[in-house]
Amino acid sequence: MLFFKWEFLVFMAVVLPGFYALRRTRFWIPWLLAASYIFYARWNPYYLLLVIYSTALDYLLVTLMDHCPRTRGISPPPGLAREARHAEDDLQSKLGLSRNPGEDSQRRLLPYTNEARDSVLNGALLISLGLAATLIGGAAFGPSSLRPTFIVFSVLVLLMALGAWQASRRVWLFISIVNNLTLLLFFKYARFVEQNLNQLFASLHASFRLHDPSSLMPHGFAYLLPVGISFFTFQSMSYTIDFYLAKVARERNILRFATFVCFFPQLMAGPIERARQMLPQFQQAPPFRLQNLTDGASLFLGGLFKKVAIANYLGIYVERVYGTPTNYSAPTLALATVAFAWQIYADFSGYTDMARGLARMMGFHLVINFNHPYLSSGLGEFWTRWHISLSTWFRDYLYIPLGGNRRGTLATYRNLLIVFVVSGIWHGAAWTYVIWGLLHAIGIMLTRELERSQFYRERIPKIAKQIGVFAFVCFAWIFFRASSLSDAGLIIGRIFSSLWTSPQVPALMLAIILAVWLYQWMCESGLRQMLRFGPLRVAIAASMMIYLSLCATGGGAFIYFQF
Numbered sequence: 001m002l003f004f005k006w007e008f009l010v011f012m013a014v015v016l017p018g019f020y021a022l023r024r025t026r027f028w029i030p031w032l033l034a035a036s037y038i039f040y041a042r043w044n045p046y047y048l049l050l051v052i053y054s055t056a057l058d059y060l061l062v063t064l065m066d067h068c069p070r071t072r073g074i075s076p077p078p079g080l081a082r083e084a085r086h087a088e089d090d091l092q093s094k095l096g097l098s099r100n101p102g103e104d105s106q107r108r109l110l111p112y113t114n115e116a117r118d119s120v121l122n123g124a125l126l127i128s129l130g131l132a133a134t135l136i137g138g139a140a141f142g143p144s145s146l147r148p149t150f151i152v153f154s155v156l157v158l159l160m161a162l163g164a165w166q167a168s169r170r171v172w173l174f175i176s177i178v179n180n181l182t183l184l185l186f187f188k189y190a191r192f193v194e195q196n197l198n199q200l201f202a203s204l205h206a207s208f209r210l211h212d213p214s215s216l217m218p219h220g221f222a223y224l225l226p227v228g229i230s231f232f233t234f235q236s237m238s239y240t241i242d243f244y245l246a247k248v249a250r251e252r253n254i255l256r257f258a259t260f261v262c263f264f265p266q267l268m269a270g271p272i273e274r275a276r277q278m279l280p281q282f283q284q285a286p287p288f289r290l291q292n293l294t295d296g297a298s299l300f301l302g303g304l305f306k307k308v309a310i311a312n313y314l315g316i317y318v319e320r321v322y323g324t325p326t327n328y329s330a331p332t333l334a335l336a337t338v339a340f341a342w343q344i345y346a347d348f349s350g351y352t353d354m355a356r357g358l359a360r361m362m363g364f365h366l367v368i369n370f371n372h373p374y375l376s377s378g379l380g381e382f383w384t385r386w387h388i389s390l391s392t393w394f395r396d397y398l399y400i401p402l403g404g405n406r407r408g409t410l411a412t413y414r415n416l417l418i419v420f421v422v423s424g425i426w427h428g429a430a431w432t433y434v435i436w437g438l439l440h441a442i443g444i445m446l447t448r449e450l451e452r453s454q455f456y457r458e459r460i461p462k463i464a465k466q467i468g469v470f471a472f473v474c475f476a477w478i479f480f481r482a483s484s485l486s487d488a489g490l491i492i493g494r495i496f497s498s499l500w501t502s503p504q505v506p507a508l509m510l511a512i513i514l515a516v517w518l519y520q521w522m523c524e525s526g527l528r529q530m531l532r533f534g535p536l537r538v539a540i541a542a543s544m545m546i547y548l549s550l551c552a553t554g555g556g557a558f559i560y561f562q563f
Contacts, residue, residue, distance in 0.1 A: 001039055001042040001043070003300075003303075003304070003307075003351070003354045003355075003358075004304055004308050007042075011035075011038075011039065012358070015031075015035045016361060016362070018031055018035075019031055019032065019035075019362055020288060023286075023288070024285065028285045029253075029255050029256055029259055030255055032259050032263070032264075033259045033262070035264055036259065036262040036263055036267060037051075037052075037262065039264040039267065040227075040228075040264070040267060040268075043227050044224075044227075046221055050183065050226055050229070051226075051232060051261070051262050052258075054179070054180065054183065054232065054233060054236055055236060055257065055258045055261045055262065056258075057176070057179055058176055058179075058180075058236045058237070058240050058261075059254050059257050059258075061172045061173075061175055061176045061240060062172075062176075062239065062240055062243050062250055063250065064121065064124055064160075064163065064164065065169045065173065065240070065244065066243075066250050067120045067121055067167075068163075068168060068169045068172070069167065070169065121167055122164070124160065124161075124164040125164035125165055128157050128158070128161035129161050131157045132154050132158050132161060135153050135154035136150070136154045139151045139154060145218060146218055148216040149216075149218050152182075156175065156179065159171065159174070159175050159178075160175060163175065169244060170244075172240075172244075173240060173241065173244045176237060176240040176241075177237060177240070177241075180233040180234075180236060180237040181233075181237075183229065183233060184229060184230060186213065186216075187224075187225055187226055187229055188225055188230070188429055189425075189429045190213035190216075191212065191223070191429070192430065193210075194210045194211070194212060194213060227268055228267050228268040230426060231266070231267070231268070231269060231270045231272055232261055232262060232267060234272050234393055235260075235272050235273055235274075236261050238272070238274055238275065238393065238396075238397065239251075239257075239260075239274075242274065242275055242276060247276060248274075248275045248276045251275070251279050256279065257279070259282055260273070260275060260278050260279050263278070263359070263364075264358075265354075265355040265356070265358040265359045265366070266355045266359070268351075269348070269351050269352070269355075270351075270352060270355075270369060270387075270390070271355070271356075271369040271388070271389035272389040272390055273366065273367065273389070277367065278364075281364050285363075286362070286363025286364065287363065288363070289363065292360050292361060292362075293361050296356075296357040296358065296359070296360030296361030296362075297357065297361065298537075298541065299353050299354070299356050299357030299360060300353070300354050300357030300358060300361075301357075301541060301544060302350075302353050302357075302544070303349070303350040303351065303354035303355075303356075303357060304354060304548065305350075305544040305547070305548060306346040306347070306349060306350030306353065307346065307347055307350035307351065308548060309544070309547055310342070310343075310346040310350075310512055310516065311343050311346035311347035311350060313508075313509070313512065314339045314342055314343035314346070314509060314512070314513075315343050315347075317339050317506060318336050318339050318343055318481070321333060322336060322340070322481055322482065322483070322491075323483075325482075325487055325490055325491050325494075326490065328494075329494065329498055329499070329500070330495050330496075330497075330498040330499065330500045331500045331505070333491050333494055333495050334495050335505060337474050337477060337478055337481070337495075338513070339509060339513070340477055340481045341470070341473065341474050341477050342374075342512075342516060344477070344480075344481075345370070345373065346516070348369075348370070349369065349370035352366075352370060356368075367388065367389055368388060369387060369389050370385065370387070370388065371384075371385040372520045372524060373385035373386035374466075374473070374517070374520070375466055375520055375521065375524055376466065376469050377451075377462055377465040377466055377469065378447065378451040378456075378465065378469060379440070379443045379444050379447050379451070379469060379472065379473075380447075380448065380451055381469075382469055382473060383440075383444075390423070390426075394419050394422070394423060398418070398419050398422065399415055399416070402414075402415040402418060403415055416441055416444055416445055416448075417438075417441045417445070420437045420438065420440045420441035420444065421434060421438055421441060422437070423437050423440075424436050424437020424438065424440075425437065427480070431485055432480065432482055432485060432488060433479070433480065435479045435485070436476050436477075436479040436480045439476045439479065440476055443472055443476075478491055478492060
């Protein structure tokens with residue numbers, strides 16, 4: 001269900017009034033959860049089971065983790081639990097929320113007593129062993145199409161038995177991470193791995209071949225990439241990690257937690273929310289404010305314009321050129337690369353603006369995911385402005401655990417290399433994405449010290465730095481957009497070696513790119529106060545609506561749905 005289709009308008013015409021009508025009752029969370037599940041099921045009802053499974057397992061794992069004692073070496077630093085409580089209280093105060101009567105978040109961050117812990121974990125141990133025996137029996141004697149599923153789940157349940165036996169928080173955390181990453185790796189990368197390994201075996205003249213991953217799917221399930229899996233798995237997994245580190249309290253209401261995992265505005269393509277930012281907002285229905293409705297509608301309209309009027313239009317040119325790059329000369333290929341840079345920005349930031357607008361209409365606040373990234377003066381700054389929720393996720397859960405910048409220059413560069421290569425792989429199962437991530441890693445490593453120097457900050461004109469960063473980012477986008485490494489090599493070769501003749505330059509496309517850049521420049525200049533002038537804002541909104549009504553092009557799904 002796409003935000004810019006009539007079907008979604010009908011969906012919101014039911015969901016929004018229903019939410020307003022139920023927000024003073026206890027049914028508003030079930031209403032949001034049901035709406036979110038229906039929203040996802042419209043894509044594929046079978047894969048809704050995947051969302052429910054991931055949600056239920058992480059909720060259960062954190063519940064069991066809460067019944068295990070904290071051991072030496074994994075206890076939170078002094079004052080961390082207090083800071084988590086104060087941060088949660090501060091957020092609730094800003095959002096106009098109140099804590100449930102008698103609720104003690106400090107107590108919720110601590111494990112239960114030994115008696116309660118033992119009874120719960122003992123029950124989990126017995127259930128896990130019984131379920132494991134059943135699954136192993138199914139793997140041995142059940143239908144052949146289900147045996148791989150039985151084997152995988154028997155291993156998972158045996159690990160849960162181990163966690164209950166040892167009363168180990170680390171085991172529960174390990175299960176959550178392995179489960180979420182296994183789902184992601186299987187659905188997103190299994191075929192990529194199978195094809196590359198089979199090519200390697202063939203080159204070595206080995207007779208062994210891996211089967212296509214579709215053969216491992218249960219009957220009735222097709223092997224395809226579940227929309228949004230990269231987003232909801234990261235979101236759910238961050239909750240278990242943060243609870244393990246005592247950065248967030250355990251959510252005791254499974255419906256509330258399920259709504260956090262699959263909240264429909266940001267379910268498909270983010271932003272990737274953190275439990276400590278979103279769960280407090282689901283503790284109590286936000287009060288109705290007309291400003292939330294108008295601000296949300298404004299955000300949604302801006303995002304809709306980005307997607308339908310800008311991204312879809314630029315996509316026509318980009319698809320034509322990148323679809324058959326052998327037919328075009330250097331200037332056309334270069335212009336198509338610049339057009340793609342703005343297309344993917346307008347497409348993805350348009351989605352997140354619409355997601356934030358939908359959430360704001362209901363009184364919820366999602367994090368900002370893009371902040372004029374093409375105005376960055378350095379590559380490091382670019383990654384603080386582009387896909388902010390993913391960048392901070394990799395920073396907090398990969399870069400910092402690897403050691404960050406605390407273990408010397410070589411270790412810092414190693415960690416940066418790992419993070420950006422993983423970021424490239426996260427975006428897609430193809431070598432082009434790996435090269436894209438590697439290019440950004442090299443760029444960051446080569447410019448990191450330069451960008452910190454006084455000479456770079458004070459002597460080089462800002463516009464020159466911005467052009468340099470944008471040029472590098474566009475160069476890397478070639479690998480991101482190209483269908484193959486050979487296509488990327490051909491495009492780069494023609495841009496840098498062919499004669500710049502016979503350009504095919506749509507004037508309207510250049511005008512759109514220039515207008516977007518100029519608007520963003522005004523937003524970060526002294527003229528930004530002018531953009532807050534009420535009549536001007538109304539005129540801009542009216543112009544966008546007229547353009548959408550008369551001139552907007554059609555288009556398919558958002559680009560990031562494939563990631």
